[in-house]
Amino acid sequence: MKTCPYCGSNIEKMNQQQYYCDFCTMTLAASIVKENRERLDVRFRDIVFDTAIEKTTPELMVFSTFELLYLLKMIRNERSNMYSHMHVFHRAGEEGNTEFKEVEKETGRNYMYYTKKGFIVENIIRARLGYVPTRITENYLVKYLENIEKDKNRPMIIRTERQKKVNG
Structure with a gap:
């Protein structure tokens, strides 16, 4: 039926x-x-490739919430790496080497890029969930997938009074 x-x-x-x-x-x-x-x-891929970071905002908006959570975890990691690199190159550039100053600027641009991409993904997630998780761990993502699997096998059945009496 x-x-x-x-x-x-x-x-x-x-x-x-x-x-x-x-x-x-x-x-x-x-x-x-x-x-x-x-x-x-529920439409989702359980693997998101790092090339997804380069997608436009409209392209990101069609990703599933799980995909966006996974992507946000990747973006946050890249952003953190860029910040660390930027700090290292800044300290090296203070010693007068102009080559490090240039690399620091480039790393700073990458840091800004990942920061803005993170804002985009966070805001899409916020619109869907009402909040953005502060930490997205592998365990969080595994539990999210487990909940999707558990929920998909629950049919929509409404019990009537007669069924309750017959079934117990």
């Missing part, structure tokens, strides 16, 4: 590509319709 992925109600077929849910009062694409009150699929 075809059901709505949002509320679990039975839905009506409008045509080959669309269904209609009376409860949600909305048209659903056939691609997201579920069977037997299953929930919506």
